[in-house]
Amino acid sequence: MDFSFLSDPRYDVLGAFWVTVQLTVWSAIGAFILGVVLAAMRVCPVPLMRGFAGGVVNIVRNIPLTLIIIMMSQVIANQLGLRLATRQPGVNPQAFLDTQNFRLAVLGFIIYTSTFVCEAIRSGINTVPPGQAEAARAVGLTFTQVLGIVVLPQAIRAVVAPLGSVLIALIKNTTVASAIGVSEAALLMNTLLENEADKFTAVFLVIAAGFIVLALPTGLVFGSLAKKASVKR
């Protein structure tokens, strides 16, 4: 099998996977925060917030990620005028465009992934024994205190493993950023296949290996984390 393309300076395999990693890390952080907020809203005493969060989750989860990412560029950025990078006059706007598309992709991933984080955490809230919340209320804690101090910490510890699955799904989902021209691993594979079609098995194995290298350790780490974090009852 011919892996000569690996040393071809035209194809920056490591660089492409570095973009994949960056997309994943930023999206994961954002999605976790937004997911917790959505989960809190879904169980809060204000009916309007509950309805809103439920609606957002049910709508966003059911749209293909491809469509969400393309809409980030075409609707949110182009029509609504969201600018996530500054375009300096007189400077080559390519850097602006690349940053803008990267950040739009991250925003799209955050919105999409946060709905899955929200559902995971909500199921975690269900595993916390009602007595915990009742005890917390009995000592006079308010809703935000009950949730923030007592319930959510236990809920999140209970769903470390599912959150790991969400993260692995996110790693794989970053390939959709190729739809708006972010030069990550899938776009590189497409270029490679156009120019080196005869080596398609080698190309596939390299890209597949890259994702396995990213996904497997994530799975193992979250597996052991889940054991450590689980609440003994």
Add this chain to the structure above:
Amino acid sequence: MSERASVLYDIPGPRARRVNLIISIVFGIALAAALWWVLSVLASRNQLTAEKWSPFLDSKNWTTYLLPGLWATLEAAALSVAIALPVGALLGVARLSDHHWVRWPAGIIVEFFRSIPVIILMLFAFELWFFAFDAASPFAAVVIALVLYNGSVLAEVFRAGILAIPNGQTEAGFAIGLRKSQLMTIILLPQAITSMLPAVVSQLVVVVKDTALGGILVGYSELRRAGNISASSYGNPLPTYFVIAVIYIVINLLLGNLSTVVERKLRTRRGGPVVEVEAGAQTDLMAARQEILVFDEPGSASVMQQEERGFESRP
């Protein structure tokens, strides 16, 4: 949900009700303002004109572009699931095999294809198909990639389903002299299939959404791509994206509800009161399962029947 949620906070008294009302109003106003802002920006960009949206009242837009695209999406999704189910069952059973030379390869296949993005699989399947048959087929690329991925996911669902069956079933099966293959096909698989049905139906949602990946790099004319052609013809990309999103949401919400209904029916059957089962709440699956009870091999049938009664007579 309300029952659970209420554990988290006291029944609101007069002050809490006032606070909740104020938060509701502020939040509502903020939402309305955001919506108003979005609509006014879109209006200022001439995106809300009748000219941009009236094409969706034109039946030809649907028959020429959108419905064929929707059909392409559903066709690929349905075929993928139809093939992925048996593939998944096979892999799932193989992972539980007593022989390590069956168990290990199956495990590697499942873990390998679960770790790789579907787009990557599609790109590879596209080249593979061309290599094997000397013809390009975006449809085949989409279906193969979705089968490989979802077959692996369903393998895990199957495995979990089989593992969840109480050990006594296996022991009883062996005790009456069933072979391993008989035990699997007569006792374990039928029960596993029933218990994993909701998971399979919700996997359908994932498959439907994933067909859209076929439109990015391998050029399958699914719903979004078909929408692109429609948008070019009418000059209205934004409304088209919106309508396509709504179509996806409706389909997937229906599938999601189906999954919930299936789950509820199964739960009622298992743990619910006898009355409901006897009142004709039997699903086709229930009927199918009863059919299993009446075929030859009297020994196994009686075991199953007792088991079944055990469920039903539970208070």
Add this chain to the structure above:
Amino acid sequence: MRFRTIASVVAGAAALALAVSGCSSSSTPSESSVASAAQSVAQSATSKVASAASAAQSAASSALAGATGNSQVLSSADAGKLVVGIKFTQPGLGVKNPDGTFSGFDVEVAKYVADKLGVDPSKIEFVEANSAQREDLIGKGQVDYIVATYSITDARKEKVNFAGPYFIAHQDLLVKSDNTDITGPEAMAGKILCSVTGSTSAQTIKDKYAADVALQEYPTYSDCVDALLSGAVDAVTTDDVILAGFAAQHPGQLKVVGKGFSNENYGIGLKKDDTAGTAAINTAIAAMIADGSWKKALEDTVGPSGYTIPAAPTPSS
């Protein structure tokens, strides 16, 4: 006998899994591959992938070649059915209409050529040929020929054969009507330029006129036009005749700059080394120009956008 049914389903699944995964290399002597071999005569010569499978197939195709002639397009024409690649998304040139018909200048040319090859135009199956996929469609034998604003370039000539040119367009820029600072390709420095994925026109501007231009790619030109109208990109580039069609879709909002800066010779793409087919299509194009159908087709299709009908080219190559 329920369990036997289940067992046979599982066994069937195993067979299906093997067949679908395509890993078994023993799939060559199937009926479908023979059919595809018959359809894609001389395929192995250009096939990007040299493989045992295609080698086996090329043996079959060369055996067939003796009987049907050495040209995919001519043998398809003999069979009375042609598959033609066109654009579905270019007003005036190639569009799929809401009623499911196809119209535009490229479509008229495709029909005329088919007619001259002895195929009734109603027997043409039109398929979408996006810019990025044209060489692939031809190389993989999915289409008999492509009439899709397909510029004849040396790079493309290495992969496909061209008949024509049947039209000469000029690359140009589409900007907002009130734009005054973009006067030509040199003025694109520091601006954002939109083109569709797989098109070379934006790269040309970057290479030849303005190294500082930023390139945004979208799936279709109407995405580009929408981005232009919203101000997210500064200009859209492709051939003037295509841009004219989009300017006509948005009267008063968009204009073509009008400084055409290249000659784009539109050719009809077909299988590499299909000399007989290329000659036959060249004859058809010459006839179309000579009998006045060429001019009439142009007036009917791109004429309404205000585009000035140029003189006819001389098909050669």
